[in-house]
Amino acid sequence: MPSSGAHIIVIGNEKGGSGKSTTAMHVAVGLMRSGARVAAIDLDIRQQSFSRYIENRRAFVVREAIDLPMPDHHRVAAGAPDVERAWLETLINDIRLETDAIVIDTPGSDTLLGRVSHAFADTLITPLNDSLIDMDVLAKMDPATGAVLGPGRYAEMVWDQKKVRAARRQRATDWIVMRNRLSHLDAGNKRVMESLIAELATRIGFRHLPGFGERVVYRELFLKGLTMMDLRDVPGAGELTMSQVAARQEVRALIDTINL
Secondary structure (H helix, E strand, C coil), X not given: CCCCCCXXXXXXXXXXXXXXXXXXXXXXXXXXXXXXXXXXXXXXCCCCHHHHHHHHHHHHHHXXXXXXXXXXXXXXXXXXXXXXXXXXXXXXXXXXXXXXXXXXXXXXXXXXXXXXXXXXXXXXXXXXXXXXCHHHHCEEECCCCCCEEEECHHHHHHHHHHXXXXXXXXXXXXXXXXXXXXXXXXXXXXXXXXXXXXXXXXXXXXXXXXXXXXXXXXXXXXXXXXXXXHHHHCCCCCCCCHHHHHHHHHHHHHHHHHCC
């Protein structure tokens, strides 16, 4: 097991399209801008969205001849499960004493590396689209009444990895569920999700917060490799709009909640 050192932050959800890579990048850059040394690990062998985000950032820095904080980036190469696991465990041991935080982006499916990484998590952040469809990863629900019947498969996996940490005598993972792509309208679905999340937080054991709103700007930044925290450093960006200011506050709230 790794020595003491960097705080490990895992971005996890077994459902694709939940905003894990966007969250991972904003967490990494937000921490670097607060003075932390950050390493980034991409475990999604197929999609590698986190890696492409960082590559886009490198290209933007060269193209615009500007200086932006850059994480120490690593990506897994496909191999036998035991080889991949050994690679991850060795990597974390090698870099943990040289960094303040390690941000790990996981696949949107159940994989061995995904499970192993969750057992490393000091903090687990689960972005969750504000939809009852996406809620299924956290809870099994009665289709007739909407009552919560029990934990979903992803929640069960998280619980299993928490038991692994307990067996290692490591402190419990701080699990944060952040509602993502929040509507700005006070719709019925939004109120139902808020109530369900609050109920599950007590039953399953996580903290929760409103995460990132439904803002086009988050999607636009990917191709440039930028985050909301970079906009003031981009040449010719001009004054921030009200939406951009609000988005920066959303990122700061998440960084504050991690409480590194």
